Amino acid sequence: MTTLRPFSRRAHGFGQQPISELMRMALAQTELISLAAGFVDQATLPVEETQQALAAVFADATRGRAALQYGTNAGYLPLREAVLARLIAADGEYAGTRPHVDQVILTAGSNQMLHLVGEALLDPGDIVLCAAPTYFVFIGLLAGLSARAVGVAIDGDGMIPEALQETLERLKRSGERERVKAIYTTSYFENPSTVTLSRERRRQVVEIAKRHSADGHLYVIDDSAYRELRYSGPDLPSMRAFDETGETVIVAETFSKSFSPGIRVGWGVLPPELVGPLSGLKTSIDFGSPHLNQQLMSAVFEKGLFEPHLQVLRESYQAKMNAMLAALDDFMADVPGVRWQRPTGGLYVWLELPEGLDAGPGGRLIEHALAEGVLYVPGEYCYPGEGERARKDRIRLSFGVQSAENIRRGIEALARAVRQLL
Amino acid sequence: MTTLRPFSRRAHGFGQQPISELMRMALAQTELISLAAGFVDQATLPVEETQQALAAVFADATRGRAALQYGTNAGYLPLREAVLARLIAADGEYAGTRPHVDQVILTAGSNQMLHLVGEALLDPGDIVLCAAPTYFVFIGLLAGLSARAVGVAIDGDGMIPEALQETLERLKRSGERERVKAIYTTSYFENPSTVTLSRERRRQVVEIAKRHSADGHLYVIDDSAYRELRYSGPDLPSMRAFDETGETVIVAETFSKSFSPGIRVGWGVLPPELVGPLSGLKTSIDFGSPHLNQQLMSAVFEKGLFEPHLQVLRESYQAKMNAMLAALDDFMADVPGVRWQRPTGGLYVWLELPEGLDAGPGGRLIEHALAEGVLYVPGEYCYPGEGERARKDRIRLSFGVQSAENIRRGIEALARAVRQLL
Numbered sequence: 001m002t003t004l005r006p007f008s009r010r011a012h013g014f015g016q017q018p019i020s021e022l023m024r025m026a027l028a029q030t031e032l033i034s035l036a037a038g039f040v041d042q043a044t045l046p047v048e049e050t051q052q053a054l055a056a057v058f059a060d061a062t063r064g065r066a067a068l069q070y071g072t073n074a075g076y077l078p079l080r081e082a083v084l085a086r087l088i089a090a091d092g093e094y095a096g097t098r099p100h101v102d103q104v105i106l107t108a109g110s111n112q113m114l115h116l117v118g119e120a121l122l123d124p125g126d127i128v129l130c131a132a133p134t135y136f137v138f139i140g141l142l143a144g145l146s147a148r149a150v151g152v153a154i155d156g157d158g159m160i161p162e163a164l165q166e167t168l169e170r171l172k173r174s175g176e177r178e179r180v181k182a183i184y185t186t187s188y189f190e191n192p193s194t195v196t197l198s199r200e201r202r203r204q205v206v207e208i209a210k211r212h213s214a215d216g217h218l219y220v221i222d223d224s225a226y227r228e229l230r231y232s233g234p235d236l237p238s239m240r241a242f243d244e245t246g247e248t249v250i251v252a253e254t255f256s257k258s259f260s261p262g263i264r265v266g267w268g269v270l271p272p273e274l275v276g277p278l279s280g281l282k283t284s285i286d287f288g289s290p291h292l293n294q295q296l297m298s299a300v301f302e303k304g305l306f307e308p309h310l311q312v313l314r315e316s317y318q319a320k321m322n323a324m325l326a327a328l329d330d331f332m333a334d335v336p337g338v339r340w341q342r343p344t345g346g347l348y349v350w351l352e353l354p355e356g357l358d359a360g361p362g363g364r365l366i367e368h369a370l371a372e373g374v375l376y377v378p379g380e381y382c383y384p385g386e387g388e389r390a391r392k393d394r395i396r397l398s399f400g401v402q403s404a405e406n407i408r409r410g411i412e413a414l415a416r417a418v419r420q421l422l
Numbered sequence: 423m424t425t426l427r428p429f430s431r432r433a434h435g436f437g438q439q440p441i442s443e444l445m446r447m448a449l450a451q452t453e454l455i456s457l458a459a460g461f462v463d464q465a466t467l468p469v470e471e472t473q474q475a476l477a478a479v480f481a482d483a484t485r486g487r488a489a490l491q492y493g494t495n496a497g498y499l500p501l502r503e504a505v506l507a508r509l510i511a512a513d514g515e516y517a518g519t520r521p522h523v524d525q526v527i528l529t530a531g532s533n534q535m536l537h538l539v540g541e542a543l544l545d546p547g548d549i550v551l552c553a554a555p556t557y558f559v560f561i562g563l564l565a566g567l568s569a570r571a572v573g574v575a576i577d578g579d580g581m582i583p584e585a586l587q588e589t590l591e592r593l594k595r596s597g598e599r600e601r602v603k604a605i606y607t608t609s610y611f612e613n614p615s616t617v618t619l620s621r622e623r624r625r626q627v628v629e630i631a632k633r634h635s636a637d638g639h640l641y642v643i644d645d646s647a648y649r650e651l652r653y654s655g656p657d658l659p660s661m662r663a664f665d666e667t668g669e670t671v672i673v674a675e676t677f678s679k680s681f682s683p684g685i686r687v688g689w690g691v692l693p694p695e696l697v698g699p700l701s702g703l704k705t706s707i708d709f710g711s712p713h714l715n716q717q718l719m720s721a722v723f724e725k726g727l728f729e730p731h732l733q734v735l736r737e738s739y740q741a742k743m744n745a746m747l748a749a750l751d752d753f754m755a756d757v758p759g760v761r762w763q764r765p766t767g768g769l770y771v772w773l774e775l776p777e778g779l780d781a782g783p784g785g786r787l788i789e790h791a792l793a794e795g796v797l798y799v800p801g802e803y804c805y806p807g808e809g810e811r812a813r814k815d816r817i818r819l820s821f822g823v824q825s826a827e828n829i830r831r832g833i834e835a836l837a838r839a840v841r842q843l844l
């Protein structure tokens with residue numbers, strides 16, 4: 001019997017993320033050096049630290065049993081206190097009130113927090129303004145909610161306030177301003193552009209959101225997933241530090257990059273009025289993320305295991321980043337029209353290819369690159385569907401997974417592929 | 423600045439689950455014996471077993487690192503194979519094809535699987551037919567999706583096929599049949615009614631779903647959360663065993679009750695055509711549930727730790743169930759109009775109170791019960807909003823959390839409260 005399968009509209013919206021297509025390509029070829037996935041370095045995963053933290057959890061049978069019992073919907077209080085204290089210490093001065101622990105909710109990675117925020121704020125047709133380019137999984141998430149991603153231009157200091165302002169004015173003129181619910185930015189070492197939103201711009205973007213909130217509340221989603229992965233220069237405060245009333249900024253963070261993605265603990269710091277709606281959604285989805293993992297991460301902090309490991313990570317990633325930059329210098333510097341920024345953190349290099357070169361999934365570069373044994377993320381995946389135009393001549397390179405040696409071989413292979421098309 | 427907060431329609435739908443109100447009541451009174459929450463027994467949580475399984479994961483540094491890395495969206499393959507092999511062995515004969523491991527997706531508890539299925543199948547206004555009474559969290563989940571729960575009458579053998587058939591015919595006559603997307607049942611020791619859907623009824627419900635699928639595909643959601651908690655009598659096959667084409671039945675299971683809710687691993691076995699839509703949804707929500715937890719549960723099976731622990735659990739819960747039944751016999755048997763089934767598994771006793779006695783959250787019994795120091799789940803929470811009428815004179819009692827001694831004291835207190843109202 002074959003009958004119509006009437007899946008929900010939403011099921012049709014949430015298609016496979018583009019990364020699935022890349023993984024299919026990667027699997028089809030062994031010996032491929034993938035500079036695509038934003039996975040983390042395998043060698044520095046904290047096996048010792050995790051064992052020590054688990055030993056601390058299970059050393060006391062009462063605590064061990066508690067870790068194996070249901071937790072709370074918002075998550076283990078001591079861990080919520082720890083992440084909040086860390087945020088406040090790192091941010092330093094706040095323009096207004098500090099966030100309170102009641103505003104902290106633990107999730108399965110920051111991705112679940114982004115999903116919950118999307119669910120809580122967006123009806124079909126609603127709009128989120130995003131840096132162009134931006135985190136492509138977030139674009140997919142918005143598509144799944146039948147929401148619209150509108151791109152705002154960036155430069156070396158991140159999202160351009162004037163461009164943001166103009167986009168809001170344009171949407172106001174077209175009668176769509178009330179559909180805009182949030183501004184999204186991965187404000188530290190932006191994925192994929194690697195730029196960091198400057199201190200002054202943080203203040204300006206928050207200020208613009210507040211000014212325009214007179215026409216309907218605008219949130220700022222400060223996705224700080226890479227904040228801890230800084231290799232040089234001073235840290236910057238989160239955008240929450242510039243939010244005088246605490247009503248505007250949502251901070252989303254995670255231990256997936258800074259400790260372990262397999263433990264999968266992320267969190268959000270929310271404006272107070274968002275806590276109820278998000279908690280309601282999370283209760284209905286999973287009653288709270290796994291308690292064991294929260295107890296484990298809490299023990300990582302109690303035992304002082306986080307900072308030393310982070311230092312190891314930073315050194316390891318910095319070395320890999322330097323290997324990628326050196327390889328680019330050696331193999332790409334003399335290719336006309338190829339440019340890249342020198343990041344100070346994160347896991348990526350964003351490569352500008354000669355104007356008009358099609359690096360997209362249907363283009364010639366990816367074919368040649370695969371033939372040469374290297375895979376990248378096509379930059380066009382990273383552009384919102386509207387606003388700032390998508391560039392096919394950009395690619396994202398990740399130095400997170402591969403060894404320095406493979407990174408060098410991968411860049412050399414990529415350079416060969418690019419030269420073949422010139 | 424105060425501006426309108428335009429939360430999504432969905433955020434308004436997913437309100438706090440009723441259990442939140444109960445927890446508020448419980449917290450307001452210390453010394454309360456809660457027979458409300460469906461939490462698990464603290465004393466039998468598998469501290470030793472978890473430590474052994476974690477030791478196995480981390481004994482090999484390569485495996486340890488793998489556990490701390492991202493997993494796959496569908497989940498760790500050896501665990502998916504293990505749960506599927508266990509299902510197939512327990513089910514015995516299949517009417518048609520056996521499910522394949524590609525159809526198994528691991529989730530954060532079975533609740534996330536129910537949520538994903540709801541998301542994949544239901545648009546606002548769509549209908550799920552549920553046993554009346556049924557799992558109240560699922561009713562809340564449907565409300566959050568703006569879907570409708572329509573109740574179908576049950577008896578001692580579970581959902582009554584004739585009542586199901588009549589409900590479908592009635593909805594067909596009213597032009598609403600095409601909105602019905604699924605039939606939901608917690609088929610083992612139904613939460614809260616404690617009845618188990620008989621073998622013949624399993625076949626009949628699947629057959630009815632298939633017959634009516636000519637008017638639009640109908641799924642059967644077989645929520646088997648309590649299957650492993652059987653204390654007497656033979657096991658019954660899942661409804662999937664009666665699904666000749668494999669196109670109809672979704673099985674949702676979890677280790678939350680049978681091992682540990684803090685580890686929070688559940689899974690679903692899906693009809694093939696649902697795998698794509700659910701995977702797409704899950705990718706956008708969390709890229710897959712925590713890999714560490716899946717490796718841990720896989721090691722529990724490898725080391726043969728699951729079955730012996732399950733035996734311990736069954737004995738412990740059976741003793742507590744017997745304590746509750748004995749207390750009911752001692753304190754309630756002579757209260758006119760009070761009746762209960764003797765369950766053969768699960769965590770609950772479903773109590774029928776004298777006709778018309780209001781045991782609901784606004785009624786007099788809960789006040790008296792709280793004054794006597796005992797809390798229960800009002801049965802009216804467990805009835806779908808439509809179809810079979812809600813009964814205010816039913817309550818759900820859980821023997822999962824409290825000690826045998828407390829269970830006895832709780833039932834004695836409840837009996838005093840009931841007598842006060844007669």
